[in-house]
Amino acid sequence: MNEIKTTIQQIADVLLLNGGFLKNQGLYSGEMSLVLFFARYARFTQNNQYLEYSYGLTHKIQDRIHRDTPISYKEGLSGIGSAIEYLVQNGFFVADTDDVLEDFDKRIFFTYNLLALFPEELMDIGYYAVWRLSGSSKNKDKIRTVLSQIVKACNKYDVGNYPAISFFGDLEKDKDLIITPAWYQLCKKIMTNSLVERTYLHCRELITKNVFWNTSVGYQNRLAGWGLNLLTELDGDDSWISLFPNDFILKENESLSV
16 A cells, blocks of 8 residues: 555656646646546645645636637546536535636537537537536526537437437436436446556556656546546545546547546
8 A cells, every 4th residue: 555655646746747837728638637636636645735736727727728728528628617516516626616617608508509519529518518417506407408409419410329318318308317426327337447457556567667757647648547546546436437438428439548
């Protein structure tokens, strides 16, 4: 266990040097994955300095968002917004997400003609809608209307390669569905193999081969993802998996390099 703690601290040290300087603010390979790691690491170590760092980096990310920032879940607004919703729901941050995500909602929900979007774009918006519905937003009626439009827009595509579509449809029909646990279990089932692959021993093997510190820092590109998984080995908290839906966002024949 001490070796795992040492490795996580080494990961934290590297991420501290990179935070605030990445060109990408997104959840999968950018700065938002660092926010998630440090929020979790702060809770594990009981060190508020890491939480302050995570909170400050979130503000930097928000300041860098501009009108050309994509809605993409992996690299853009919908993933960043979903992560903020997760952090508030799980008590890492204290905030009113209706206030914090007001501009996100406007950009993601009401800027686009949903009927003109491709399935991948609809998935991005739909997953953000799921996260907003699973929280305490006072705008749930409006968000459910958006979700209904997404389901309608998807009907014109062959959606067999997009498992999330049927789930979105279930949410539209059942307003009393407890969203987060259901979605979390689906994501966890898909992510199980990836979790096994990114174990402590695998990290140590890469360290001995001198490739560990030459890799990228984001979740998808290893370091933040390894850090999150190693923390899970120690504290058992794997709720963060629901932020990385993998096949729910990607087509089944695509793979995620995590």
